[in-house]
Amino acid sequence: MKAFRCGDVVPGCARAFTGTEDEILAQVDQHARQDHGLVEVPDALVDQVRAAMVPA
Ligand SMILES: [Zn+2]
Numbered sequence: 001m002k003a004f005r006c007g008d009v010v011p012g013c014a015r016a017f018t019g020t021e022d023e024i025l026a027q028v029d030q031h032a033r034q035d036h037g038l039v040e041v042p043d044a045l046v047d048q049v050r051a052a053m054v055p056a
Helices: 021-035 043-052
Strands: 002-005 016-019
Touching: 002 021, 002 043, 016 021, 021 043
Parallel strands: none
Antiparallel strands: 002 016
16 A cells, blocks of 8 residues: 655645555546646656655
8 A cells, every 4th residue: 555645746635545656646636636636647747746655
């Protein structure tokens, strides 16, 4: 299991996610579209999310 805090990539966002890496990426993808208004999540952002994940 891993954990990711959106605030590590988007300052001020309080959302946090836990799960497998793939589960987190799927949740973050949806969250980025719904709450941050992204139409598409760029690979560079996915890399940032992966890098910010910590063991949980
Ligand atoms: Zn966020």
